[in-house]
Amino acid sequence: MTYAIEAINVCKYFGNLKANDDITIHVEKGTVHAICGENGAGKSTLMNVLYGLYLPTAGHIRINEEDVSLKNPKDAIERGIGMVHQHFMLIQNLTIAENIVLGQETGTKLFLDRKKAIKEVEELCEKYNLHVDPKARVDEITVGMQQRVEILKALYRGVDLLILDEPTAVLAPQEIEELFENIRLLVSKGKTVIIITHKLNEVLEISNRISVLRLGKLIGTVNTNEVDESKLTQMMVGRDVVLGGRERKETIKKDEVLKIENLSLTKGHHKALDEINIDVKSGEIVGIAGIDGNGQSELIEIVSGLLKHYTGEVEVNGENIKRKNVRKVRADGLGYIPEDRHRDGLVLDYSVAENMILGQHYHEPFAKNYFLKFNAINDFAEQNIKDFDIRTMSKDSLASTLSGGNQQKIILARETCNKPKFILASQPTRGLDVGAIEFVHNTLVEARNNEQGILLVSFELDEILALCDRLYVFHMGKVVGELKKEEFDVEEIGKMMLGLREAKANG
Amino acid sequence: SSEAPKTDGGQTGGDKKIVVGFVTDTGGLGDQGYNDAVYSGITKASEELGFEVKMVESKEIGDYANNLRAVFNDGADVAICAGASFADAVVQVANEYPDKTILAFDAEVDGVANVVSSMFKEEEAAFVLGAFAGLVTKTGTVGYIAGVESPLQERAKNGFEAGFMTTNPTGKVIGIYAGTYNDVGKGKEIANTLYTQGADYVASFAGACNLGVFQAATDAGEGKYALGAALGQFDKNPEKIIASQVKTVDLSVYNALSEFISGKSSAGITTRGINEGGVDIMYNPNTELVNTVASDEILAQVDAIRTQVINGEIKVPLTKEDLAAFNK
Amino acid sequence: MISIEAIILMTISTAVPLVFASLGGVLSERSGVTNIGIEGMILFGAFCGMAVSYFTKNPVLGVIAAAVGGGLLALIHAFISISCGGPQAVSATGITLFSVGITSFGLRLIFNRAGNSDPVAYLPTTEIFRDIPVIGKYMANFSPLLYLAIIVGVGIWYLFRHTPLGLRIHTVGENPKVAETLGINVWRIRYWCVIVSGMLAGLGGAYLSLGQMNLFQENMSAGRGYLALAAVILGRWKPLGVIAACLFFSVFDAIQLQLQATNMTGLSPTILSAIPYVVCLLVLAFSFGKSKAPAANGKPYLKKQG
Amino acid sequence: MDKIKKTCSELKMPLIAIAFAFVFGSLLILSTGKNPIEAYSALFRGAFGSPAAISQTLNKAIPLIFTGLSVSIAYQCKSLNIGGEGQLVFGAFGASLVGVYLKGLPMLVHLPLAILAGFIFGGLWAVIPGLLKIKKDVNTVISTIMMNYVAFSVVSFLINTYFKADKSDFVAMNWVETTARIPFIQNGGLRICIGIIFAIIAAIILRILLQKTVLGYEIKAVGGNQNASNSNGISSKKNILISLIISGGLAGLAGAMDILGNSGKLYDGYNPGYGFDGIPIALLAKGNPVGVILTALLFSVLRTGAVTMQTSVGVSRTIVDAMQGVIILFIAAEYIFTIYKKARLNRTKMIEEKKLEGAQ
Numbered sequence A: 001m002t003y004a005i006e007a008i009n010v011c012k013y014f015g016n017l018k019a020n021d022d023i024t025i026h027v028e029k030g031t032v033h034a035i036c037g038e039n040g041a042g043k044s045t046l047m048n049v050l051y052g053l054y055l056p057t058a059g060h061i062r063i064n065e066e067d068v069s070l071k072n073p074k075d076a077i078e079r080g081i082g083m084v085h086q087h088f089m090l091i092q093n094l095t096i097a098e099n100i101v102l103g104q105e106t107g108t109k110l111f112l113d114r115k116k117a118i119k120e121v122e123e124l125c126e127k128y129n130l131h132v133d134p135k136a137r138v139d140e141i142t143v144g145m146q147q148r149v150e151i152l153k154a155l156y157r158g159v160d161l162l163i164l165d166e167p168t169a170v171l172a173p174q175e176i177e178e179l180f181e182n183i184r185l186l187v188s189k190g191k192t193v194i195i196i197t198h199k200l201n202e203v204l205e206i207s208n209r210i211s212v213l214r215l216g217k218l219i220g221t222v223n224t225n226e227v228d229e230s231k232l233t234q235m236m237v238g239r240d241v242v243l244g245g246r247e248r249k250e251t252i253k254k255d256e257v258l259k260i261e262n263l264s265l266t267k268g269h270h271k272a273l274d275e276i277n278i279d280v281k282s283g284e285i286v287g288i289a290g291i292d293g294n295g296q297s298e299l300i301e302i303v304s305g306l307l308k309h310y311t312g313e314v315e316v317n318g319e320n321i322k323r324k325n326v327r328k329v330r331a332d333g334l335g336y337i338p339e340d341r342h343r344d345g346l347v348l349d350y351s352v353a354e355n356m357i358l359g360q361h362y363h364e365p366f367a368k369n370y371f372l373k374f375n376a377i378n379d380f381a382e383q384n385i386k387d388f389d390i391r392t393m394s395k396d397s398l399a400s401t402l403s404g405g406n407q408q409k410i411i412l413a414r415e416t417c418n419k420p421k422f423i424l425a426s427q428p429t430r431g432l433d434v435g436a437i438e439f440v441h442n443t444l445v446e447a448r449n450n451e452q453g454i455l456l457v458s459f460e461l462d463e464i465l466a467l468c469d470r471l472y473v474f475h476m477g478k479v480v481g482e483l484k485k486e487e488f489d490v491e492e493i494g495k496m497m498l499g500l501r502e503a504k505a506n507g
Numbered sequence B: 001s002s003e004a005p006k007t008d009g010g011q012t013g014g015d016k017k018i019v020v021g022f023v024t025d026t027g028g029l030g031d032q033g034y035n036d037a038v039y040s041g042i043t044k045a046s047e048e049l050g051f052e053v054k055m056v057e058s059k060e061i062g063d064y065a066n067n068l069r070a071v072f073n074d075g076a077d078v079a080i081c082a083g084a085s086f087a088d089a090v091v092q093v094a095n096e097y098p099d100k101t102i103l104a105f106d107a108e109v110d111g112v113a114n115v116v117s118s119m120f121k122e123e124e125a126a127f128v129l130g131a132f133a134g135l136v137t138k139t140g141t142v143g144y145i146a147g148v149e150s151p152l153q154e155r156a157k158n159g160f161e162a163g164f165m166t167t168n169p170t171g172k173v174i175g176i177y178a179g180t181y182n183d184v185g186k187g188k189e190i191a192n193t194l195y196t197q198g199a200d201y202v203a204s205f206a207g208a209c210n211l212g213v214f215q216a217a218t219d220a221g222e223g224k225y226a227l228g229a230a231l232g233q234f235d236k237n238p239e240k241i242i243a244s245q246v247k248t249v250d251l252s253v254y255n256a257l258s259e260f261i262s263g264k265s266s267a268g269i270t271t272r273g274i275n276e277g278g279v280d281i282m283y284n285p286n287t288e289l290v291n292t293v294a295s296d297e298i299l300a301q302v303d304a305i306r307t308q309v310i311n312g313e314i315k316v317p318l319t320k321e322d323l324a325a326f327n328k
Numbered sequence C: 001m002i003s004i005e006a007i008i009l010m011t012i013s014t015a016v017p018l019v020f021a022s023l024g025g026v027l028s029e030r031s032g033v034t035n036i037g038i039e040g041m042i043l044f045g046a047f048c049g050m051a052v053s054y055f056t057k058n059p060v061l062g063v064i065a066a067a068v069g070g071g072l073l074a075l076i077h078a079f080i081s082i083s084c085g086g087p088q089a090v091s092a093t094g095i096t097l098f099s100v101g102i103t104s105f106g107l108r109l110i111f112n113r114a115g116n117s118d119p120v121a122y123l124p125t126t127e128i129f130r131d132i133p134v135i136g137k138y139m140a141n142f143s144p145l146l147y148l149a150i151i152v153g154v155g156i157w158y159l160f161r162h163t164p165l166g167l168r169i170h171t172v173g174e175n176p177k178v179a180e181t182l183g184i185n186v187w188r189i190r191y192w193c194v195i196v197s198g199m200l201a202g203l204g205g206a207y208l209s210l211g212q213m214n215l216f217q218e219n220m221s222a223g224r225g226y227l228a229l230a231a232v233i234l235g236r237w238k239p240l241g242v243i244a245a246c247l248f249f250s251v252f253d254a255i256q257l258q259l260q261a262t263n264m265t266g267l268s269p270t271i272l273s274a275i276p277y278v279v280c281l282l283v284l285a286f287s288f289g290k291s292k293a294p295a296a297n298g299k300p301y302l303k304k305q306g
Numbered sequence D: 001m002d003k004i005k006k007t008c009s010e011l012k013m014p015l016i017a018i019a020f021a022f023v024f025g026s027l028l029i030l031s032t033g034k035n036p037i038e039a040y041s042a043l044f045r046g047a048f049g050s051p052a053a054i055s056q057t058l059n060k061a062i063p064l065i066f067t068g069l070s071v072s073i074a075y076q077c078k079s080l081n082i083g084g085e086g087q088l089v090f091g092a093f094g095a096s097l098v099g100v101y102l103k104g105l106p107m108l109v110h111l112p113l114a115i116l117a118g119f120i121f122g123g124l125w126a127v128i129p130g131l132l133k134i135k136k137d138v139n140t141v142i143s144t145i146m147m148n149y150v151a152f153s154v155v156s157f158l159i160n161t162y163f164k165a166d167k168s169d170f171v172a173m174n175w176v177e178t179t180a181r182i183p184f185i186q187n188g189g190l191r192i193c194i195g196i197i198f199a200i201i202a203a204i205i206l207r208i209l210l211q212k213t214v215l216g217y218e219i220k221a222v223g224g225n226q227n228a229s230n231s232n233g234i235s236s237k238k239n240i241l242i243s244l245i246i247s248g249g250l251a252g253l254a255g256a257m258d259i260l261g262n263s264g265k266l267y268d269g270y271n272p273g274y275g276f277d278g279i280p281i282a283l284l285a286k287g288n289p290v291g292v293i294l295t296a297l298l299f300s301v302l303r304t305g306a307v308t309m310q311t312s313v314g315v316s317r318t319i320v321d322a323m324q325g326v327i328i329l330f331i332a333a334e335y336i337f338t339i340y341k342k343a344r345l346n347r348t349k350m351i352e353e354k355k356l357e358g359a360q
């Protein structure tokens, strides 16, 4: 058995923080090796070390059984390592072909041969059965396609070893299946793949071996056929985790907290939303399933009161919101958990306490006569830090210093603690580890049990299936299906999400 | 009038040396105008009369008063400043320091016991220069570059145009304000434009922008000339500057200083025109060059006009309205 | 009568320093480093050019020195904003203040007086073009730096349009992390872009002191750096757009001077002089589509090596 | 106690930067054959040496504090207001209008009105860039630069035409009525403009505004993250506009103070440069209003002292200009240390977190 890449006693310290602490992993050639662990366990760090982005503090790397020193990604690329990063590394306003050849451009130093680039990309697409339009600009294509572009980018550089850092987070089930097909194809051609994912079923499906990290240390490496989900969870978090919320109570479902009729929105030349009809009642969680970019973001912007130039009727808590600004909509009983916490949820340079009142900062008890009331703010923040178990040095720490899961909890606390009648939750668990996801799920289900209404948008089908009482499937800005809990069926929903099938409108 | 201190300028050991303070206006030294001329007058006087000079360059008009105070506090007996905008500061500081003297140039200050104010009739020199330009132009078009719109600039510009019209009623003067006193590049571009539009003489009255004009005259080639200002500026381009409207600030400063040192200066305003030697037309010292464009008859004609201005037969217009009336 | 000929000629020659400086701005900002220190770099370039030409009597060396001087100041800016990750606006303001002080100081040191330098050897005009029919007589009157500016403009356009390096600069300015994962050295590219930007600003300065004039004058950049910055934004960070923006400013300045000269409008020169700026504001107010700065512009990129 | 410690450590780097600048300045002074020690002692004598010197230093700081505050507030909302100079000129014009043409009012009414006019005119001049920003997303840097030039022209035109003084050989407006002049504290050589008190009050108000009020919270939130602000019902447009108007108003106040306090009348061609000075002052102070007072004082010490340095030692003020640049460059480079420190701080925090998690 030969090894494609090995990390030998790798340590990576950030100051005193041991992100990787004496990690030794051997990855066999021609296999799929999965890396698992909680948020902040050190997975990405280890991969960045293997890719030459970080220099290890101690330890070294062997490639093809040969000691190497990778000073930068260039060295890694030259040795046949490719990496698809957790966040896509694509330049939005360049074409696919340009993105792929970037750094190893076709043509001469003085002339970038775009025609040749396009041709080479087309050949590559053919060879690996990954289809993209090389002339399209990245900001015009779907995430699934962006994922493909990322893989093509690696293949273009002639990789022998492909590192995939959470590649499935944004894909639809069918796309995930397609990705796995491709991984198998690569492996069959003699390539090696390292994959990171939080989804244990995927790990079990695709990998040959699994390494689990916790708090920067290697817990162990196992053969996939020797473990199951609960064993893996135990290895990762040291306890059992129950997703999908704890017990669900019977609720009354009497008030209509959201009612959308014939909602349409034109964006440029295409319809981002097309005659949408949706309703959410108190005491239920309604899901929106669909692949990213099928109108969900627009729907959220409209319901949260940000976007106004739509046609149709949108009522939140029984009142039309067309003429209300965001502040009014929120004040009248809307909690909003935005999809991108860094972009829309937090002011990273504000403290935890300051973030905790964002949007409620202007009224009592947090403010009076235009002045902030710091006692009330601080009490509120401390209470929430306790109630929501937010791990922070203090309420005065900057939000930017918290881990992603804890940042998410600030938002969760802020948006749910005063029990709004309607909660709009978009991707509330994106990028979180199982422990944190469990917490978010519990919070949402508790709100439901408490007769609050929730609209949940998520690209994680599992999440929707576990949490929702009802769901709508979005495709190309249209509602292509509405299903009750008892009608949920992964296969069917997946097909609807890809536009392959339209469920009969729920009567 | 002020009490004159000892005049031996500190040559003899025990006596306190006289200290002269100089506060520039915001143009600062190197403005090719007042400040440089004043400074050359001060330097000349200090060499001959032997006194110490303390200088402050002002950054803004609001600093004038403080800078005057600063030179007095630092031991100056007399302060010199040049520029119309000094007037208020001079009055203010003169009252605060009754035993010191301020020699102000171009700043009109009357009725303050320790201020000697010298004013100039720029328009007279400009008029004569205009008349000269009207006679020598071959194209019938001459250019005029002014600095920033102000009464003094208007006066000179109107004087020039009026003079030009008296000798060349069919020609035309193209006048442009550069909008600045210290952008040589802009001065040059404007002059280029004027030459392109047919001007063969460009008169410049725009501070440091003038340097650009002189450079443009060289670039414009044969038959194109410039007219200077300040102390003549002939050294800036000996081949191209034929004549200048000079303002002998240096001489006035020198005289005022020697009067002060000999205890003869008297407070109040003296206005100097051509007659009083404050302003004049001046030709390039290279007479041959002057003669290539201006015959002796022309020079005689100009001289006649100059005499008429001196004895009041010609009343030089000051404002636009005066100018319009004059041209009728 | 308004002279179109005069307007065109003046537009071209006043645009030259702006074009140099704003092309520099494009380069620097496209790589992700804002450069509001251009004003100082122009001034410093003008000074270095004059000084070297004064001592060597060789204006070509002067032009080279101007570029080097601008580049050196830019190197300081690069060090602070790239290596230190310092605030770019602060660094640039410091550069400009420093440049104003040091050039005035240097002038006094060399010539023992304020205001302006002695005349120095300067660049001859391009007489070789004189024999070209019709336009030759105009072309011959321009400084060789004008033609250099055109070459640089086309070069930078080509750089961004057709070369791998251009693609990489674009990437570094849009998302330096992407560039790094592809083995592109972000810092090196940014350093060079900023340095070359300073060199171009320095050439703009050389045009002022050795092309247009034959001397240095205190503050002779006279706000051109800020105007160049405006041109970068107005031209939407694209080389040709930016050149057009520079011509735009120059042409309206030329027009307002012509309006003064002909006295057609009867408006005060003071009001007329505001025309280029008012027109610029109007263009911005009514232009369609948003201008988009490079996404990572102004954001320091600290290397992740812990 | 902690606060004092914190302030000390915050002051350390600026002091080092200033020290470097003085070393650099001495090299320049040496190159002219003068003695740096003599020059610097003249500089300090000129800035502090006598009651008159101290008064001047303080008086000079007044407009600098206001423009520094002006740039700070806009910067809190992430707009770089380079248009302070234009707003200052316009504010000076407004203050002069009220100061000159309103007659017969008691000082208690007239002076506040004139100052208010300065604020309003300055603020108005910032409205255009503000609207361009929020309606058309026009970069504030470019629009404020343009507005400067326009302000100079417009005010110059107005002074040259409709509001020209009755009799004067140089163009200016009439004297501001004495009832609208800002009084001075006079005592022996001391001659301190009350404006310094207004400036300090303005800094304190601004600090309270930023730290304690809803408006300040919103402005900083928008500055920190526009998207998050909008999503949470804080209108980024409104706050950008408000912060720019306050910024313009403060610059206008700088002009008002200068005219009503210092010069007494508005001259044609008035653009003292304080608006531009506000940029390094604010950035050096990192937007902190109290820091602005200190940096403004630093600038004013250097400038006031430069005059004496010139008169008594013959060292040109250009050295002081260069030194100001050097101080700023060092402060900017200082970020390499603060960032390093911050990173370390974050890491220790993370470690604490890990310990917490580990304890679970």
Ligand SMILES: Nc1ncnc2c1ncn2[C@@H]1O[C@H](COP(=O)(O)OP(=O)(O)OP(=O)(O)O)[C@@H](O)[C@H]1O
Pocket (backbone or CB within 6 Å): A014, A017, A019, A037, A038, A039, A040, A041, A042, A043, A044, A045, A046, A086, A404, A431, A433, C304, C306, D350
């Ligand atoms: N550049 C850095 N500087 C300081 N600390 C860092 C840096 N990069 C990562 N860390 C810290 O190192 C630890 C490991 O982070 P890493 O990104 O490897 O986690 P991960 O396992 O990939 O988590 P996730 O599941 O969220 O992707 C975290 O505590 C993180 O905060």
Ligand SMILES: Nc1ncnc2c1ncn2[C@@H]1O[C@H](COP(=O)(O)OP(=O)(O)OP(=O)(O)O)[C@@H](O)[C@H]1O
Pocket (backbone or CB within 6 Å): A044, A045, A086, A087, A400, A402, A403, A404, A431, D343, D346, D347
């Ligand atoms: N210099 C730093 N100081 C402190 N924390 C840092 C630093 N750099 C990164 N981090 C933190 O480390 C974590 C991981 O950073 P990294 O850049 O590796 O992100 P990633 O792994 O690509 O994405 P993710 O954060 O989603 O795992 C983030 O939470 C980030 O906030």
Ligand SMILES: [Mg+2]
Pocket (backbone or CB within 6 Å): A043, A044, A045, A086, A165
């Ligand atoms: Mg990760």
Ligand SMILES: [Mg+2]
Pocket (backbone or CB within 6 Å): A040, A044, A045
């Ligand atoms: Mg990570």
